[in-house]
Amino acid sequence: MATCPGCALLCDDIEVIVENNRIKETKNACRRGAARIKGCINRLEPKIAQKPSDIESAVRKAAEILGNAKSPMLFGWSNSTCEAQVKGIQLAKKLGAIIDDTSSFCQGLLIEKLLQKKFRTCTLEEVRNKADVLVYWGSDAQDSEPRHLSRFSYFPRGESRQRGYEEDRIAIAIDVRESNTAKICKGHFYRIQPKGDREFILALIDALSGKVPAYEPKKILELASILKKAEYGVIFAGIGLTYSIKDDFDILVALADKIPNFHIMPMVGHYNMRGFNENLFKETGFVNRVKFDGKVVHDNRYSIVEALREKSIDALLVAGSDPLSSLPRSLVRHLASIRVICIDPCVTMTSKIATVTIPCAVSGVESGGTAVRMDGKIIELSKIIESDYPTDEELLSRLMGAL
DSSP states (O other), rough: BBBBSSSTOOOOOEEEEEEEEEEEEEEEHHHHHHHHHTTSSSOOOOEEEEEOOOHHHHHHHHHHHHOOSSEEEEEETTTHHHHHHHHHHHHHHHOOOOOGGGGGTTTHHHHHHTTTTSSSSOOEEEEHHHEEEEEEEEEOOOHHHHHHIIIIISSSSSSSSSSHHTTTTTEOOOOEEOOOHHHTTTTTTTEEEEEEEHHHHHHHHHHTOOOOOOHHHHHHHHHHHOOOHOOOOOOOOOOHHHTTTTTTTHHHHHHHOTTTTEEEEEOSSSSTTHHHHHHHHHSSSSOOOEEEEESSEEEESSHHHHHHHOOOOOOOEESSSOOOGOOOHHHGGGGGGSSSEEEEOOOOOHHHOOOOOEEEEOOOTTEEEEEOOOTTTTEEEEOSSSSSSOOOOOHHHHHHOOO
């Protein structure tokens, strides 16, 4: 059995058929996972200034760029192993650099609250075995984490939920649109206006407090009744929710306090984003947006979004991520004017504009390691096939040695 690095579910029941050191077929994996396991369609090659090179020369050039930079940033990590993430944090400390990841513009605030123990949380196995009310809030698990409902939440028979979704579970969707997950929820879909989550939460808190809510009272009272009756509830919080309430996260804490039978779980996308958050939190007390400047400094200006907007960085190392594909065009224009180093197994949009590209092994396929599942459980990644490519951890160690 292998572990799938396709998303933060890290499904560990994947059968892989290998012939002549090539992956021929996968079983149990969803389409997203199968594509990840089968590897790169277009493999990254070592290059300097878009000209062919070798890995050692590329590493030396990358070290030169980072060593000479006045304000370097190390970014990415969501598709890197925990071991590589720890090396990345060590490299940032050595350089006195900024380090950030994709969570700074998605689930970081929620994960930080969880690590600070502001919310009750649980494991996916506890969801499968105990949960009777499942709330998908601003998340479309059916599309983004395709095996979530079938393996862990709505459809399985659990130890305390032997009758499964037919009788033992209620699934609820709260979203701005009727997603594929919402269509599965058997009429328990609550449509809200874009950025309307705060108003919805405040109305729900009123209903849970015995008051008549001003906002859609019939629907809110119905939902409050379901939440109160739950024996073991879980709110799966997606980026639709976290984006909407990012300036007032304490209202979600207030809601959680009103429903002590509920647990909060972030619907993380990339397979090891939570791993980076936990590793950086252990080192600094923060999950992202950190600068090592003789001491640890945490500030919003150290997010990649603000750093690009303010043009405050002059070199960028990207590992395990592709910021060019997800950030607005107005922000990524600055990337064209600075030196970018890209460590990745595959050609990406970011690698195409990089000054230095360094290929690495595909984690969970060509190399092992550990990752942290969306619920915080540490999962071992398997090595399925042999590869001559160095791991991202090895490359970061070489970079540190070359500085």
